[in-house]
Structure formats: C-alpha cells, structure tokens
Amino acid sequence: MQRRGHTLRLTAVSALVVLALTGFSTGRHGHGHSHSGGGGGCSSSSQDHDSSSSVGKTGSGHYHDYDDDYYGDDTGGSTSGSGGGTYDTPTPTPSLKAAKAKLVSCATEKAQYATIEVTNPNAVEGDFTVRVEFDDKQGTAVADNTTTVTVPADGTARAEVKLVDSYGHPDDGLIFEVHHCKANPVAEPAG
Structure with missing residues (x-):
C-alpha cells in the first residue's frame, strides 16, 4: 500500500514535470517560430538574438563613434566659440601718453x-x-x-x-x- 502510494506520487510528479517541460518547450518553440519560422527555432532564435545583439552593439558602437565625432565637432565648435569669446573680450588698450x-x-x-x-x-x-x-x-x-x-x-x-x-x-x-x-x-x- 505504501509502495503503491509512492508510485502514484512519482507518476503525478512525472506528469507535472512533463507538462512543465512541454509548456516551456511550446513557449520556446512558439517564440522561435515567430523569429525563424521553423523547428529548432529556439536555437536559431537564440543565435538571432546574439547576432541582433551583436549587430546592435556594433550599430551602437558606430552610432557612438558618430556621436563622439559629432561631439568632437561640437567641442571644436565650442573651442572655436571659446576662441570667439576671447575675440569678443577686448584686449586692454594700453594707456595713451599725453x-x-x-x-x-x-x-x-x-x-x-x-x-x-x-x-x-x-x-x-x-x-x-x-x-x-x-x-x-x-x-x-x-x-x-x-x-x-x-x-x-x-x-x-x-x-x-x-x-x-x-x-x-x-x-x-x-x-x-x-x-x-x-x-x-x-x-x-x-x-
């Protein structure tokens, strides 16, 4: 009796594990399907994410470089502006002799x-x-x-x-x- 109950519990646990795995697998497959449209989509989807992430990083890197270049230009403009500021500030006129x-x-x-x-x-x-x-x-x-x-x-x-x-x-x-x-x-x- 005790053994039979033990077996029922194992069966119930196994069923829950299978359901959990099936649900998880289905979710992953559905997710993969939406990205790659085929079986083994999880793995493919994961690669797409890595690739996308990699592209994103590269793109971000390029954008950042562009931004840096732009900021550099802006800094140059700022320096130029600063130069303009120096230009705007009049040089003290030496005192005139009588x-x-x-x-x-x-x-x-x-x-x-x-x-x-x-x-x-x-x-x-x-x-x-x-x-x-x-x-x-x-x-x-x-x-x-x-x-x-x-x-x-x-x-x-x-x-x-x-x-x-x-x-x-x-x-x-x-x-x-x-x-x-x-x-x-x-x-x-x-x-």
Whole structure:
C-alpha cells in the first residue's frame, strides 16, 4: 500500500514535470517560430538574438563613434566659440601718453579763438584735451577754455579753442582785453 502510494506520487510528479517541460518547450518553440519560422527555432532564435545583439552593439558602437565625432565637432565648435569669446573680450588698450600742444595763433577780433596744433606720440589714434589761457598785457588771465581734439596715430591735428567768458558764452568785449595766449604744452588724453 505504501509502495503503491509512492508510485502514484512519482507518476503525478512525472506528469507535472512533463507538462512543465512541454509548456516551456511550446513557449520556446512558439517564440522561435515567430523569429525563424521553423523547428529548432529556439536555437536559431537564440543565435538571432546574439547576432541582433551583436549587430546592435556594433550599430551602437558606430552610432557612438558618430556621436563622439559629432561631439568632437561640437567641442571644436565650442573651442572655436571659446576662441570667439576671447575675440569678443577686448584686449586692454594700453594707456595713451599725453600729446604735445603748441600755439599756432591767438584770438583776434575777426577770429575769436586760438588755434593749437597737437602732436600724438602714440601708435594709436586718441582724443586729447587742449587748454588755452587768454591773457591781458599784464599776463593776467582774462579767460581760459578747453576743447577736445582727435589726433591720428603718430600724427598731428589742429584744434580751435574759443574765447568765451567764465560761463562758456562768447563775449565780444573780451577780445579787446586779450593781448596774448598761452597754450598748455601738454594735452592729456580725454576721458
């Protein structure tokens, strides 16, 4: 009796194993069939997966290489952009040296301004402020005024400094008091 029960249990276990194997095999075969359409599809399907996986890796590798190349180009662009950034950042302009100024002519009744010639010692164009003092016979300042002149690199330019009162207004009476003019020999860079 005990032996017979043991046999029944073995039969039941065997049946379950067969069913399990059959179900598994059918699932695998169905899976294989959908890929390869034939028997032994499991093995073939597995190879397809490996091959597909391999192709996928290769494809991925190529894509990655392309991506790297693209990224490399982008990096190059970025470097170029960085170069552009360096280009956009202005190089500090060296400070300008003061220019030399000399009186060409003093104010007259017909031309109520002094003419000054400014010499720029710099290798770049610059703006310079010139100053003129208008004096009477005793050398006392009747008026003084300034103006700004742009002088080319290593060049000269002339500026007209108007005879005006302390408020910056022309005054026809001042010219009769002016005996001579004094130009400041140093024209400082403007600004």
